[in-house]
Amino acid sequence: MGASGKHLSLVQVHYPKNLPALLAFYQKNPRSLICAGGTSLLQSPVWNAPKETIQDVISLSQIPELTHISRTESYIEVGAAAPISQILGIGRHVLSAALESALTRVANGAVRNLATLGGSLAFSDRWLSLVPVLLLLDVRLELRRQSGGEWVPIAKFLERHPLFRPGEMLTRIRIPLEEWNVQHFQIYKSHAFGPLNQLSWCALAQAEKGYLERFRMAVGAPAGLIIRNRELENTVSGKKLPLSLKELAPLQEQLQQTLENVQPRLSFIQKQLMTRTTYWFLLRYLTDLWEDLP
Amino acid sequence: MIIDFTLNGKPESLTVPAEKRLPDILREDFKLTMTSTGCRRGECGVCLVLLNGRPVSSCLIPAFRLRGNSILTIEGFQDNPEYFDIIQGFLIGNYEPCEHCLSSRILAVHALLEVNLRPTEQEIIENVAFINCRCTDFSSLCAGIAEAGRLKEARSHGR
Numbered sequence: 207m208g209a210s211g212k213h214l215s216l217v218q219v220h221y222p223k224n225l226p227a228l229l230a231f232y233q234k235n236p237r238s239l240i241c242a243g244g245t246s247l248l249q250s251p252v253w254n255a256p257k258e259t260i261q262d263v264i265s266l267s268q269i270p271e272l273t274h275i276s277r278t279e280s281y282i283e284v285g286a287a288a289p290i291s292q293i294l295g296i297g298r299h300v301l302s303a304a305l306e307s308a309l310t311r312v313a314n315g316a317v318r319n320l321a322t323l324g325g326s327l328a329f330s331d332r333w334l335s336l337v338p339v340l341l342l343l344d345v346r347l348e349l350r351r352q353s354g355g356e357w358v359p360i361a362k363f364l365e366r367h368p369l370f371r372p373g374e375m376l377t378r379i380r381i382p383l384e385e386w387n388v389q390h391f392q393i394y395k396s397h398a399f400g401p402l403n404q405l406s407w408c409a410l411a412q413a414e415k416g417y418l419e420r421f422r423m424a425v426g427a428p429a430g431l432i433i434r435n436r437e438l439e440n441t442v443s444g445k446k447l448p449l450s451l452k453e454l455a456p457l458q459e460q461l462q463q464t465l466e467n468v469q470p471r472l473s474f475i476q477k478q479l480m481t482r483t484t485y486w487f488l489l490r491y492l493t494d495l496w497e498d499l500p
Numbered sequence: 501m502i503i504d505f506t507l508n509g510k511p512e513s514l515t516v517p518a519e520k521r522l523p524d525i526l527r528e529d530f531k532l533t534m535t536s537t538g539c540r541r542g543e544c545g546v547c548l549v550l551l552n553g554r555p556v557s558s559c560l561i562p563a564f565r566l567r568g569n570s571i572l573t574i575e576g577f578q579d580n581p582e583y584f585d586i587i588q589g590f591l592i593g594n595y596e597p598c599e600h601c602l603s604s605r606i607l608a609v610h611a612l613l614e615v616n617l618r619p620t621e622q623e624i625i626e627n628v629a630f631i632n633c634r635c636t637d638f639s640s641l642c643a644g645i646a647e648a649g650r651l652k653e654a655r656s657h658g659r
């Protein structure tokens with residue numbers, strides 16, 4: 207894009223100094239583009255399309271409230287415009303292992319210094335890497351408008367169409383600090399599968415006194431497809447460990463059923479990746495190998 | 501729009517289209533040509549510069565994001581003794597990056613050594629080795645960084 211194109215002068219940038227000023231401007235100009243890190247925006251079709259009218263851009267770079275990270279005993283609260291590298295700086299001993307794993311797999315170090323958690327949530331085509339983990343961690347999102355704000359569970363946010371109401375924006379992300387014995391995140395972004403067959407997979411498990419207290423699993427695919435099957439989770443949860451191979455059979459059936467429900471949107475390769483990874487996880491962590499866990 | 505920012509330690513004021521990207525600004529407006537351009541999607545890392553001391557893919561930075569920030573390119577880093585620590589470390593470690601990725605590697609190593617003089621292999625993978633260029637042999641890159649860290653440490657202790 208750079209120096210080319212006659213539409214260059216049609217971009218007008220605004221730099222609100224604080225959150226109230228930002229919300230007031232956005233309320234009046236709800237069609238403005240929001241720029242935090244810029245990594246999602248610069249690759250979005252909206253930004254790259256030829257512009258016929260003046261396009262307002264709001265830069266969040268000078269709003270300290272949006273890059274602030276705080277921590278309590280029960281959660282971490284992250285400003286929506288905090289760079290991913292800043293979140294990773296909280297440290298491995300605090301962040302959930304699955305989230306840390308997912309964050310380190312976002313692009314590369316030079317992009318993570320720009321890219322933000324807010325950007326990963328606000329653009330549904332960016333959900334693949336982080337959203338399955340955030341969903342399983344029961345993250346809550348603060349959505350603000352000039353007239354007020356609300357905390358929304360991420361599961362509800364993902365169901366919204368459109369994601370944001372006019373003048374509304376994502377300002378903070380609250381990540382609960384829960385304990386999970388086993389956390390695994392896997393992303394398949396191989397040239398062997400091609401860009402349309404990418405898949406991310408996440409599971410969390412918590413065992414106590416030889417029983418699997420809680421089990422959660424979610425999958426992400428390109429174009430904003432996120433799959434979580436609570437029936438499957440409930441079937442596994444509460445079982446005595448280790449699971450026997452006999453017990454795994456109905457789980458596989460249930461997984462197949464879930465896949466059938468979303469079949470039109472998942473390719474053969476994605477289904478293979480999903481079933482194989484799930485089976486591998488159950489075998490690796492919840493059957494005979496359970497006692498090997500640290 | 502008019503953008504005020506700091507480039508290689510000097511305050512600059514530039515009239516530029518808001519969406520012009522940083523590699524183009526460096527080349528066309530400041531004639532700084534040592535920063536390479538690659539994929540222009542932030543994936544390859546060869547256009548790396550330091551934004552407020554942190555390595556970033558310059559192709560993902562539009563002009564309006566520069567306002568109030570500080571950019572360091574390889575041209576601005578060449579007068580720094582740490583530049584020579586890195587170059588010398590690379591030579592001792594038998595690591596010779598190609599012209600395409602040289603400036604990015606040096607700046608990425610500089611940013612890494614600023615926080616850790618003895619980085620682990622994992623830290624090198626995450627902070628330097630991601631720069632996508634076929635010239636790089638990972639073991640000699642690690643050796644070069646280890647030597648650069650030692651030289652920097654020795655110099656900072658006045659030895």
